[in-house]
Amino acid sequence: xxxxxxxxxxxxxxxxxxxxxxxxxxxxxxxxxxxxxxxxxxxxxxxxxxxxxxxxxxxxxxxxxxxxxxxxxxxxxxxxxxxxxxxxxxxxxxxxxxxxxxxxxxxxxxxxxxxxxxxxxxxxxxxxxxxxxxxxxxxxxxxxxxxxxxxxxxxxxxxxxxxxxxxxxxxxxxxxxxxxxxxxxxxxxxxxxxxxxxxxxxxxxxxxxxxxxxxxxxxxxxxxxxxxxxxxxxxxxxxxxxxxxxxxxxxxxxxxxxxxxxxxxxxxxxxxxxxxxxxxxxxxxxxxxxxxxxxxxxxxxxxxxxxxxxxxxxxxxxxxxxxxxxxxxxxxxxxxxxxxxxxxxxxxxxxxxxxxxxxxxxxxxxxxxxxxxxxxxxxxxxxxxxxxxxxxxxxxxxxxxxxxxxxxxxxxxxxxxxxxxxxxxxxxxxxxxxxxxxxxxxxxxxxxxxxxxxxxxxxxxxxxxxxxxxxxxxxxxxxxxxxxxxxxxxxxxxxxxxxxxxxxxxxxxxxxxxxxxxxxxxxxxxxxxxxxxxxxxxxxxxxxxxxxxxxxxxxxxxxxxxxxxxxxxxxxxxxxxxxxxxxxxxxxxxxxxxxxxxxxxxxxxxxxxxxxxxxxxxxxxxxxxxxxxxxxxxxxxxxxxxxxxxxxxxxxxxxxxxxxxxxxxxxxxxxxx
Numbered sequence: 001x002x003x004x005x006x007x008x009x010x011x012x013x014x015x016x017x018x019x020x021x022x023x024x025x026x027x028x029x030x031x032x033x034x035x036x037x038x039x040x041x042x043x044x045x046x047x048x049x050x051x052x053x054x055x056x057x058x059x060x061x062x063x064x065x066x067x068x069x070x071x072x073x074x075x076x077x078x079x080x081x082x083x084x085x086x087x088x089x090x091x092x093x094x095x096x097x098x099x100x101x102x103x104x105x106x107x108x109x110x111x112x113x114x115x116x117x118x119x120x121x122x123x124x125x126x127x128x129x130x131x132x133x134x135x136x137x138x139x140x141x142x143x144x145x146x147x148x149x150x151x152x153x154x155x156x157x158x159x160x161x162x163x164x165x166x167x168x169x170x171x172x173x174x175x176x177x178x179x180x181x182x183x184x185x186x187x188x189x190x191x192x193x194x195x196x197x198x199x200x201x202x203x204x205x206x207x208x209x210x211x212x213x214x215x216x217x218x219x220x221x222x223x224x225x226x227x228x229x230x231x232x233x234x235x236x237x238x239x240x241x242x243x244x245x246x247x248x249x250x251x252x253x254x255x256x257x258x259x260x261x262x263x264x265x266x267x268x269x270x271x272x273x274x275x276x277x278x279x280x281x282x283x284x285x286x287x288x289x290x291x292x293x294x295x296x297x298x299x300x301x302x303x304x305x306x307x308x309x310x311x312x313x314x315x316x317x318x319x320x321x322x323x324x325x326x327x328x329x330x331x332x333x334x335x336x337x338x339x340x341x342x343x344x345x346x347x348x349x350x351x352x353x354x355x356x357x358x359x360x361x362x363x364x365x366x367x368x369x370x371x372x373x374x375x376x377x378x379x380x381x382x383x384x385x386x387x388x389x390x391x392x393x394x395x396x397x398x399x400x401x402x403x404x405x406x407x408x409x410x411x412x413x414x415x416x417x418x419x420x421x422x423x424x425x426x427x428x429x430x431x432x433x434x435x436x437x438x439x440x441x442x443x444x445x446x447x448x449x450x451x452x453x454x455x456x457x458x459x460x461x462x463x464x465x466x467x468x469x470x471x472x473x474x475x476x477x478x479x480x481x482x483x484x485x486x487x488x489x490x491x492x493x494x495x496x497x498x499x500x501x502x503x504x505x506x507x508x509x510x511x512x513x514x515x516x517x518x519x520x521x522x523x524x525x526x527x528x529x530x531x532x533x534x535x536x537x538x539x540x541x542x543x544x545x546x547x548x549x550x551x552x553x554x555x556x557x558x559x560x561x562x563x564x565x566x567x568x569x570x571x572x573x574x575x576x577x578x579x580x581x582x583x584x585x586x587x588x589x590x591x592x593x594x595x596x597x598x599x600x601x602x603x604x605x606x607x608x609x610x611x612x613x614x615x616x617x618x619x620x621x622x623x624x625x626x627x628x629x630x631x632x633x634x635x636x637x638x639x640x641x642x643x644x645x646x647x648x649x650x651x652x653x654x655x656x657x658x659x660x661x662x663x664x665x666x667x668x669x670x671x672x673x
Contacts, residue, residue, distance in 0.1 A: 023427070023533065024447050025051050028114060028139050031088040032056060036075070039120050040092030041068065047090070047143060056082075076101060088114040088139055095126060102129060109133055116140050118149070126152040132164035138451060141470060145446040156189030161210040163472025165237065169255040171453040171472075171498055172202055173422030174239075175291030179246050179253030187235035187251065188214065195233035199240040200292075201257030201420050208474050241292035241416060243283070256291035257420035260395070261328075263297045263361030263413040264308065265347070270408030272310040278401035278410035286396055288414070294421035295326040297360035299351055303329045307408075326421075328364045335359040341397050357398045357413035365415035422497030426530035428490060428521075429500065430514040432507040432537020436464035437623040440543070445535040452501035456490050457513075461503050464624075474498075487516040494530035506539040511560055511588055541586040543622035544647040547629055549661030551617065551649055555583055561598040562589035568598070575602050579609040584655065584664055587648040599648070603637050606650055610634055615657050617649040618642060631657065 025031070033048050033055045035041040041057050048055040048067040055068045056078065071078040082089065083105045091098045098117050106112055106129070114136035115129035125147070127140040137153050144151035157164045165188055166181050168174075187194055191214045198206075198217070206217065216233055235251040238244060241260055246252045262279060283290055302308055308327065315325045332352035340362070343354030353359065396414040429448045434440040441449075449455055450468045457465075459477035469475060474493075478486050490500045504512030514534055521532070545552045559574050560566070578585045585606075590599045606614070612635035620628040620643070632640050634650060642648065655664045 023531075024142060024444070024451055025139075028088040028135055029053065030086050031090065032082050032086045033090040033092070034075070034079070035061070035092040037061065037092075037120065043118060043120060043122050043147075044090060044092050047146065050146070076104075080105060083113065086113050088116070088135070090116045090118065090139075090143065092118045092120060095128065098128060114139050116143060118143065118147075122147055123149055124152050125149045127154070131155045132157070132167045137164075138470070141450050142447045145450060145468070146443045148443070156185075157471055160188070160191070160213070161471045162188065162213060163205065165253065168205065168237075168472070169201070169239070169257065171422075172205075172420055173258055173424055173497060174201060174420065175256040175258065175289070177238075177243070177254035177256050177289060177291055180235075180248060180250050181253050183249060183251045184235040184237065184253045192234040193231040194235045194237060196237045196239065199238075199242070200259045200416065201239050201255070204474050205472070208472075210471075241289055243287055243289040254289075256289040258292055258294040258423065259365075259417050259420050260288060260292045261294050261297050261361045261364035261415050261417060263357035263359070263364070263398075263411075263415065264302075265298065265356035265360075265398075265411035266302065266305065266308065267408040268305070270305070270307045270410055271406055272307045272314065274401070274403055274406045274408060275307055275311045275410055277403055277406075278399075278412050281401055282396060282399050282412045282414070286414075288396075293325065294417065295328055295364060297328045297330065297364035299335060299353065299356045299360065300329040300331050301351055302356075303327075326423075328360070328367075330360055330363050334363060338362050341394060355398075357411040358394055358415075361413045361415035362394060365417035419496075424497035426494035426497045427499040428494045428502065428517060428530050428532045429535060430508045430512075430517055430532065431501050431503045431535040432509070432512060432539075433461060433465055433503050433505060434507075434538035435540065435543040435621075435623040436461065436505060438465075438467060440538050440623050441465070441468075442535065442537065445537055448533075448535050449501050449503065451499070453498040454490075454493050454500040455503060456486050456493075456500060457503035458486075458505075461505055464505075465503060483513065483516055484520070487513060487520045490517060491520055491524065491530075504537070506541075506543075507537045509534060509536065510539050510541075510558070540588065540622065540647045541649075544586065544617065544619040544649050547619050547622050547627075548617040548631070548649065549663050551584055551615075551651060551655060551662040551664050553664045553666045554652060554654070555581075556585065557583045558586040558588060560588040561591075561602060562595070563598070571598070572601070572605070575605045579606045582609075582652045584652045585650045587650070589644055590646055590648050591642045592644050599642060600638060603634065606634055610650070610653065614653070615651040615655050615662050617662050618646055619649070620646045622647070631660065631662070 031051060031053045033044040033053065035044050035055065035057055038061050041055060041061050041063060044055050045065055049065060053067065056071050057068055059070050079101055095117050102115055109130060110133055112130050112134060114134035116136055116139050117126040117128050125140045125144040127136040129136060131137040137155060137158065140151045140153060165185055184194065193214050193216055195216045238254040239257065240254065241256060244254055264275065266275065296312055298308065312325050312327050335353040335355060338355065338359035340355040340358040342358065345354065347356060348354040394413060395416045398411050398413040400409055400411050402409045429452060431445050431448050433445060446468050449465055450470055454474040455462065455469060456476045458480050462475060462477040486502065490502045494500045502513045502517060506512060508514040541558050557578050559571065559578060561571060563571060587602060612633065614634040616632050616634055616637050618630045618640055630640055651662060651664060655662060
């Protein structure tokens with residue numbers, strides 16, 4: 001769906017709004033589901049209709065659903081056709097049957113699809129194959145949350161609360177390098193000491209590991225104190241822009257954060273082949289990993305250079321999904337402002353700047369750092385590697401490469417940014433968690449929280465959703481007074497390319513974080529990226545009403561008594577209007593340790609327009625373990641304990657109490673009967 005706002009003067013403003021469910025599953029698409037019985041088909045039909053994907057069944061299973069198709073060949077043959085075409089396969093069959101079906105098709109865990117099994121009773125969802133790199137573990141959790149089942153994850157990383165080492169860098173756009181991935185994974189599973197040497201890239205992941213893990217950071221001889229006993233590591237993980245060569249069973253692996261910006265200057269007509277050859281030669285000579293390339297930078301005069309465009313395009317075709325190779329072009333005026341080690345008068349006479357490759361590389365690397373390391377006030381927001389220079393010099397000064405038989409010449413320079421380029425489009429998911437009890441959080445909201453790279457919220461709310469968090473997530477709990485900081489932090493991380501879930505109690509769009517986040521986006525002149533989606537939740541008003549009966553059967557309203565963001569004079573006007581209009585009224589934030597008089601004023605305003613015996617319900621921490629429910633009257637309201645966790649519900653003139661239930665008739669015609 002596309003919404004066009006024609007009221008914006010002088011411009012057309014368009015934002016695309018997508019149904020939230022498919023976006024949660026988009027990284028697992030295309031997805032095919034397979035069932036062989038009517039009950040199995042019924043179990044998977046809801047999922048496939050939600051995602052608009054195909055459910056394959058034999059001819060013996062009939063259905064009118066447009067998502068269901070019949071396979072004519074034996075299932076083994078049909079599955080062989082699907083195997084290379086799908087990113088994910090979901091079966092409603094016995095686990096043994098699925099094992100026998102897929103066994104001949106398994107080739108490589110880096111390329112095999114995710115395989116998930118749902119039992120016919122809908123009680124369990126099993127991650128069978130491709131748990132880490134295929135994403136089967138995450139898909140299993142999402143499906144389980146959608147259908148109310150128990151996810152079965154058997155990988156060691158889940159047991160230890162650790163991110164899988166073979167998917168550690170995926171959220172940050174890191175490139176997986178060579179190494180003994182099986183050996184290192186086995187060492188982690190055994191909880192052997194594993195040395196992590198991180199030279200580049202974000203250290204956010206390190207801040208959110210469980211307390212008891214076997215990683216050793218840096219070099220033990222430099223990090224250990226005299227009292228510490230440091231065990232010899234049995235495996236090593238390098239996180240670096242350096243290309244290292246490991247033996248097949250070395251117990252070593254490497255991730256390459258995309259931190260290298262390649263500045264290029266070239267003669268007109270230089271071929272794609274020569275540009276590629278130049279980069280390979282320079283990187284090999286300096287032992288740099290091509291997987292660490294963040295992008296290409298040059299002068300804007302080369303924005304239409306065919307060889308350069310072809311190189312970026314063809315590199316993209318070979319790159320993993322969401323790892324685009326951007327081409328950043330700068331004007332001669334901007335490039336002239338950059339101090340470089342080897343300026344050229346010849347180049348300046350030709351294009352108006354003494355440096356193209358060196359200046360462009362430095363500009364690209366430093367602009368990324370300026371955009372993503374600090375906020376608008378200059379405060380540090382992203383945890384970069386502590387050894388990184390915030391204003392990096394050139395890593396490799398310009399190198400000129402020519403090749404016999406190839407027209408043109410290429411000048412290469414490389415700068416390293418302190419912050420990696422993720423190559424991903426970030427997402428902001430604004431999630432309402434309702435009163436906090438897991439059963440009261442919608443499946444879509446639970447799925448969003450479980451799937452996000454980052455979860456941000458007030459510490460109490462983070463604790464409430466802890467059971468649905470997963471290993472490897474960045475979880476940041478900020479104090480209750482730092483709502484705006486939460487919004488800024490979430491936007492910063494989403495702009496960087498992460499998927500961020502911002503959680504609020506109740507509904508995020510009702511006294512929640514959604515408004516603050518959108519206000520901040522507007523202040524930053526948001527153009528639709530990152531993508532924003534809102535996941536509604538049960539409000540405090542709804543939860544309170546459900547716990548006390550049916551008090552909202554007629555017109556009602558909600559008013560917050562907090563004057564932190566709203567002048568008290570405005571709040572008083574709203575209280576008076578609600579009391580006069582006979583709305584059933586919910587009072588949010590009725591009383592705090594320092595703000596005690598507002599609830600008394602609200603009572604007096606309502607007593608001017610309501611009977612003293614008007615029923616009032618007070619619900620504290622609805623649906624939580626410490627829930628308290630009390631009934632009183634408007635006259636005796638202040639005799640009851642009230643705090644910030646209490647919602648006060650004042651009835652209208654027809655609200656009545658019956659068998660400890662607060663009931664408001666649907667209309668006034670039957671009032672008094």
